[in-house]
Amino acid sequence: MSPEVLAFSEEAQAELESILQAYPTKQACLLPVLHLVHREFGYISDPIAEAVAGLLEIPFAVAVEVLTFYTLFARRPQAKYVIQVCRGLSCALLGQEELLAYLKNRLKIKEGEMTPDGLFELKTVECLGGCGESPIVRINETYYELQTIDRLESTLKELSKGPKKGA
Amino acid sequence: MASVVINGERYDVADGERLIDVCDRVGVYIPRFCYHPNLSVAGNCRMCLVEIEGMPKLQISCNTNVRDGMSVLTDSQKVKEARADVLEFIFINHPLDCPICDQAGECKLQDYYMEVGLYKSRMPQEFKVKKPRKAIRWGSGIVFDAERCVLCTRCVRFMEEVVGKRAIGVTNRGDHEEIALLEPLSTLYAGNLADICPVGALTSEDFRFKMRVWFLSRTDTICPGCSRGCNITAWHKDKKIYRFTPRQNDSVNHAWMCDIGRYSYKEENSSSLILKGWVREGSGTKEMATPELLGVLAQELKGLKGKAKESSVAALVAPDRTNEEIFTVCAFMAEIFGSSRVVLDVPAPKGPKDDLLLTGEMASNPAGLSLFAFRSAKPYTIDAFKQDLKEGKLEAVMLFGDAWEGLEAAWPGMQEAFKALPTLAIFASKRKASFPQARFVIPSASMIQKDGTWVNVTGHVQRVRKAYRLNRDILADGESLGLLAEFMGESFQVGKLEDITKRFLEAIGGLSGASLADVGLEGVSLPSEEQPKHLEA
Numbered sequence: 001m002s003p004e005v006l007a008f009s010e011e012a013q014a015e016l017e018s019i020l021q022a023y024p025t026k027q028a029c030l031l032p033v034l035h036l037v038h039r040e041f042g043y044i045s046d047p048i049a050e051a052v053a054g055l056l057e058i059p060f061a062v063a064v065e066v067l068t069f070y071t072l073f074a075r076r077p078q079a080k081y082v083i084q085v086c087r088g089l090s091c092a093l094l095g096q097e098e099l100l101a102y103l104k105n106r107l108k109i110k111e112g113e114m115t116p117d118g119l120f121e122l123k124t125v126e127c128l129g130g131c132g133e134s135p136i137v138r139i140n141e142t143y144y145e146l147q148t149i150d151r152l153e154s155t156l157k158e159l160s161k162g163p164k165k166g167a
Numbered sequence: 168m169a170s171v172v173i174n175g176e177r178y179d180v181a182d183g184e185r186l187i188d189v190c191d192r193v194g195v196y197i198p199r200f201c202y203h204p205n206l207s208v209a210g211n212c213r214m215c216l217v218e219i220e221g222m223p224k225l226q227i228s229c230n231t232n233v234r235d236g237m238s239v240l241t242d243s244q245k246v247k248e249a250r251a252d253v254l255e256f257i258f259i260n261h262p263l264d265c266p267i268c269d270q271a272g273e274c275k276l277q278d279y280y281m282e283v284g285l286y287k288s289r290m291p292q293e294f295k296v297k298k299p300r301k302a303i304r305w306g307s308g309i310v311f312d313a314e315r316c317v318l319c320t321r322c323v324r325f326m327e328e329v330v331g332k333r334a335i336g337v338t339n340r341g342d343h344e345e346i347a348l349l350e351p352l353s354t355l356y357a358g359n360l361a362d363i364c365p366v367g368a369l370t371s372e373d374f375r376f377k378m379r380v381w382f383l384s385r386t387d388t389i390c391p392g393c394s395r396g397c398n399i400t401a402w403h404k405d406k407k408i409y410r411f412t413p414r415q416n417d418s419v420n421h422a423w424m425c426d427i428g429r430y431s432y433k434e435e436n437s438s439s440l441i442l443k444g445w446v447r448e449g450s451g452t453k454e455m456a457t458p459e460l461l462g463v464l465a466q467e468l469k470g471l472k473g474k475a476k477e478s479s480v481a482a483l484v485a486p487d488r489t490n491e492e493i494f495t496v497c498a499f500m501a502e503i504f505g506s507s508r509v510v511l512d513v514p515a516p517k518g519p520k521d522d523l524l525l526t527g528e529m530a531s532n533p534a535g536l537s538l539f540a541f542r543s544a545k546p547y548t549i550d551a552f553k554q555d556l557k558e559g560k561l562e563a564v565m566l567f568g569d570a571w572e573g574l575e576a577a578w579p580g581m582q583e584a585f586k587a588l589p590t591l592a593i594f595a596s597k598r599k600a601s602f603p604q605a606r607f608v609i610p611s612a613s614m615i616q617k618d619g620t621w622v623n624v625t626g627h628v629q630r631v632r633k634a635y636r637l638n639r640d641i642l643a644d645g646e647s648l649g650l651l652a653e654f655m656g657e658s659f660q661v662g663k664l665e666d667i668t669k670r671f672l673e674a675i676g677g678l679s680g681a682s683l684a685d686v687g688l689e690g691v692s693l694p695s696e697e698q699p700k701h702l703e704a
Contacts, residue, residue: 061336061349068338 006051012040026056030066034073043074079114079121081139081159088127090134095148099135100124102149106156119160169235174242186228186239187215195241198250198279200257200365201319202229205421206328212319213253214279217241225249250283257317258288260296260342261366268315270367272380276317296342305348307357308372308426316346316368322360329423329523330354356523358429362412363422373430374410383409386634387688389621391435391487391614392428393518394528396623398690399424401432401615406635408432408615416689419627425524440596441610443640457609457640458650464607465654467590471504471562479561481508481552485568485600486515486533489619489631491667492644493532493539494674496567499648503657508561510552511540516572526624530570531614531631535622538675538693549574556584563590567611567644569600594644612636612643618664620671620686622693628678629690 008016019032030052037052038044044052044067053063067073085091085100100122104110107120114121130136133145137152144155169182173195180189188204190197200212208230216225220238225246228239240246257276265271298313305311323335323346334350346368352360361371383402390397390411397420399411411432413424433439444460445452455463471480482500484493493511500506513536520527540546555561564585575581585591585604593605596613618633642650645661652659661667665683672678677693685691 059333059350061333064338064347064349065336069340071340 006037006048006055008040012036027058027062029056030058030063034063034067038073043077045075077118080119082121082123084123084125084128084138086126086128086130086134086136086138087124088131088134090131091127091136094134096135099137099147099149099152102152106153120156169233169237171233171236172238174240180233182234183232186217186231186233186237189233190228190241197228197241198275198282199229200275200317201321203321203324203363203422204415205417205423206321206324206363209320209324212257212317214250214257216246216249216253218243218246247283250279251286254279254284255286255289258284259290260298260314261317262292262295262314263288264315268367269370269375270315270364274367275365298345300345303348304372305352305357305369307352307354308430309352309357309360310370310372310375311346311348312368312370313345315366317366318344318346319365320346321363321365322346322369325359325363326352326354329359330356355425355427355519355521355525356423358426359413359423371410378404378409384634386615386632387414388614388632388634389531389623389629390424390428390431391531392425392431392529393524394486394515394526394530394533394624395420395524396531396621396627396629396690397424397428397524398629398688399428401435401634403615403634406637407437408435418692419623419625419629419690420524423524427519427525427529434597435613435615437637439598440613440637440641441598441601441608442638444607444609446608447606457642457647460607460609461647461650462654464590464592464609465651468563468651469655478504478506478508480504480506480563480565481510481547481555481561482506482565482567483510483513483552483574484536485513485566485570486528486530486536486573487570488532488536488568488644489617489621490532490535490539490628490671491619491664492567493536494667494671495645495648495661496565497539499652499659502659503652503655507543507545508547508552508555510547510549511536511543512546512549513568513571514573514577516570517576528624530573532621534624534626535620535671535675538622538626539671542674542676549578553578553584556588559587561588563592564588566591566593566595566602566605569595569597571600571602594647596641609647610641611647612641616641617643620668620683622675623690626693626695627690628672628681628686628693630683630686630688 015036019029023029033052037048041048049063049067050060053060085096087096103122107115107122109115109122111122111124128136128138130143130145135147137144137147168179170177170179178193187197187202197215199215201209202215210227210230213227215228217228218240219226265277271277300313303311320337326332326334334352336347336349338345338347358371360369383404386401388399388401390399398414398416400414401408402410411429413420413422415422443454444457445454446460446463471478482496484496497509500509515528515530515533518527518529519525582604591605592607593602594609594611595601596611601608614631615634616636619631620628621631622628649659649661668683672681681691
């Protein structure tokens with residue numbers, strides 16, 4: 001509704017146009033538009049969902065229903081680095097629990113929490129499909145395979161001082 | 168036509184009718200949470216499973232249309248087991264807190280558990296998914312309890328399909344699914360949410376914890392709120408009404424009613440009613456038993472009988488009186504005073520109007536009043552009455568009814584104009600209707616205290632039923648007028664309600680020969696050419 005909430009980049013705006021062209025009704029565009037918005041803003045809060053609903057001329061309730069059905073849509077701003085520890089069978093057998101305990105201790109946060117500086121967020125996820133290289137930790141979109149506590153520590157150090165890159 | 172066999176009995180039904188509707192009609196019982204005859208089919212609760220010959224799996228009867236030759240079993244072992252299993256799934260996350268739940272006694276979950284459940288829970292309390300959102304006030308008189316919800320989505324569909332506002336949604340997924348209010352309800356129909364909720368998830372803030380439903384008596388009657396005449400059930404105990412709930416009638420209100428009507432029960436309780444009549448003497452008033460009061464009034468009226476060509480007595484009937492009362496008042500005026508001075512075109516008070524139920528006429532029987540007025544070739548109009556009043560032709564006026572706000576709005580100097588009258592008597596039920604100018608205020612039976620019929624806005628004649636009488640001073644208008652005549656030394660036979668109804672229906676035409684029994688629970692419709700004419704304007 002309010003244009004400042006949905007301030008798209010030029011590419012995103014173009015993609016939005018093409019999504020709107022691709023489907024027969026505006027309601028059918030909801031999921032692709034949510035993906036686009038999630039990518040663009042990193043999260044979809046209520047005001048953003050309301051803006052999406054306004055854009056697609058659907059009730060706010062319909063947008064929220066779809067949005068909350070999928071747990072991978074973040075509802076609040078995410079940390080710069082979202083650390084996802086795989087708890088699939090292979091990873092569990094090969095030391096996932098130690099990794100998770102270490103990360104909790106190192107970052108002083110629990111699962112689902114964010115460090116106060118907004119740099120790291122800790123999550124556990126179901127099988128990431130990299131069982132051949134277990135245990136696996138995914139940070140944002142990057143897979144870190146065959147992880148040990150030492151390797152994790154050096155990655156964390158790297159990321160803490162590393163160049164600012166978008167989440 | 169289709170011929171179906173249900174539990175071995177053959178029934179002829181319309182082709183394509185819903186199986187669950189057929190079962191309801193022929194009296195075969197099928198449990199359900201999500202199905203509601205006035206909402207779309209969701210088919211999500213799975214309680215209405217039945218066995219259909221030729222189909223390997225059980226089918227939900229709400230989303231199955233009958234076809235010729237179908238053979239259905241609704242209480243086979245397979246069906247019973249399936250119901251018990253479905254119920255067990257629903258119970259996984261439902262607290263067993265009936266003793267502190269306001270829905271107890273009218274809860275589907277409770278009923279079905281007693282019927283097909285009765286197992287020991289395999290899901291310990293501590294394993295249940297807690298939805299710690301309890302007693303959330305949703306506004307518009309609705310309270311929400313997340314943990315009691317069975318996600319039937321009746322409320323979601325009601326808001327979307329009936330109210331036309333997608334205010335409620337189902338958020339999250341799986342075990343975490345939850346009904347959520349995503350926009351303010353802000354509708355005059357929110358009260359229906361508490362009615363259609365099959366469990367204790369949505370309850371009425373007004374009725375909550377006031378009374379256990381099994382202590383209440385029920386009287387099927389008509390909502391007095393507006394001229395729609397929604398079919399309702401009045402729930403009462405010890406001569407006090409606790410709530411109105413809508414009663415299914417697809418030719419009037421389906422299964423709904425508005426909140427204005429719903430909460431109007433408060434005005435039908437003793438604190439709003441005139442319990443004892445009074446007469447104004449000098450600057451003060453004197454309470455009197457009704458027969459005594461009518462005796463005093465009779466003395467004043469006695470001298471006015473037939474003085475001139477037409478007596479100087481007039482009557483006004485408000486648009487909230489029953490058809491029988493309208494008829495009786497006209498008969499009384501004609502027989503006792505030889506007067507046709509009965510004003511029947513008293514306008515109904517104005518109110519909210521919408522496309523759903525509310526008509527904008529906030530009185531129960533303006534249609535009956537106008538239909539009866541049209542019967543007369545030369546009706547005594549409100550303008551003629553005003554003229555007579557101005558010219559001093561009238562010495563006594565009797566007012567019957569409570570709904571005078573419409574008249575007062577259309578006639579700014581009304582109270583002032585009545586001041587000059589030597590005798591003004593009002594037969595009213597409600598305190599708010601007692602005019603300050605009235606010399607006599609005679610308590611008249613309110614809607615819950617009398618029998619009769621009303622005609623609704625579409626010309627549907629419906630039955631109002633008496634549940635109780637608050638005290639002996641409150642009389643139906645017919646009884647009061649009979650006594651009044653007696654005290655005047657005249658005889659006026661009121662007759663039985665059945666006869667008056669019959670004569671009224673004859674008088675308005677269209678339903679000649681119809682009787683009170685024909686009106687029954689669902690009412691009868693006037694033929695289209697006899698529909699109330701005041702609406703055409």
